[in-house]
Amino acid sequence: MITHWESIKIANLLFLDIDGVLNTNHLLRTTNFHLDLNKVALLEDLTSELNCYIIISSSWRIQCPLESIIETLYRTGFKSALGRIIDETPFDQKKYFTRQDEIAAYLNRVKYQHKFCILDDIDQFPDPIYNSKFIHIDSDIGIVKSDIPRIGQIFNN
Secondary structure: OOOOOOOOOEEEEEEEEOOOOOOOOOHHHHHHHOOOOHHHHHHHHHHHHOOOOEEEOOOOOHHHHHHHHHHHHHHHOOOOOOHEEEEEOOOOOOOOOOOHHHHHHHHHHOOOEEEEEEEOOOOOOOOOOHHHHEEEOOOOOOOOOOHHHHHHHHHHH
């Protein structure tokens, strides 16, 4: 954990997948660069506009330490990464079978009571509580500006 997030007055948490959200299938197939700079800039805008903090739920956390993910996002234009990315979900294939399981375990562990939203390109959220906080991102397009109001609606409900 980078920041002791309990000391931050957090209004909103954003669980962030990276592949398919901050890039597209086409970008991954055709280049060695794994992040779309426009998508990263959009992440900067949305965290500022919606005052949210990020928990990395992406499979990137399995291969890279959280500090490396933060550094990569910072270098590609997410200048608020150091203050906005505060943690990652747990990974244990023997305990958690889906992203929903990992997010539920995280929320239970930190006893989080505030609002959250999940951005992912894979629908792994059968529970209605999690599904109502989930925005399915088309991996051929990635996150787009029109997703920001949808995220805001989840935070405001």
